[in-house]
Amino acid sequence: MTAPDDAPPTPQDGDPRLGLTVTHRRYVPYAHAHYGGSLVDGAYTLGLFGDVATEVAIRTDGDEGLLAGYSEVSFLAPVQAGDVLEASCEVVRVGRRSRELRCWADVVARADPARGASAAQLLTPPLRAVEAVATLVVPGPDSPA
Numbered sequence: 001m002t003a004p005d006d007a008p009p010t011p012q013d014g015d016p017r018l019g020l021t022v023t024h025r026r027y028v029p030y031a032h033a034h035y036g037g038s039l040v041d042g043a044y045t046l047g048l049f050g051d052v053a054t055e056v057a058i059r060t061d062g063d064e065g066l067l068a069g070y071s072e073v074s075f076l077a078p079v080q081a082g083d084v085l086e087a088s089c090e091v092v093r094v095g096r097r098s099r100e101l102r103c104w105a106d107v108v109a110r111a112d113p114a115r116g117a118s119a120a121q122l123l124t125p126p127l128r129a130v131e132a133v134a135t136l137v138v139p140g141p142d143s144p145a
Helices: 042-061
Strands: 021-027 033-035 066-075 084-094 098-111 120-137
Touching: 021 042, 042 066, 042 084, 042 098, 042 120, 084 120
Parallel strands: none
Antiparallel strands: 021 084, 066 120, 084 098, 098 120
């Protein structure tokens, strides 16, 4: 059985967009440190989620879409200049024009200045820094291109 045209697909409908996960990695430059200890503001990671959500929209709907907002954001660990962040979004709900995304960012490598000016280390396991739930909006089928 499939959902009516105006109802969002459910997991049992087998929507191939559900579960799609996109990941980006980015080095956090020292120019983005705003606070003592080379800390980077939380908006930096939210910006990464916006980039990842844009790729999700392109993959699922052939349009860049718009990250409309967050219903939850949790800052779990500091992000520092010299980190390598891995930001990911997974499609967890598909509506007619909206997509709910589960987002997370992990620090996978971190600068280690105590060992030297350019020293760094991989973090095993990665450090979960931010989790969020976001809403992505895409044009409807009747929207002009």
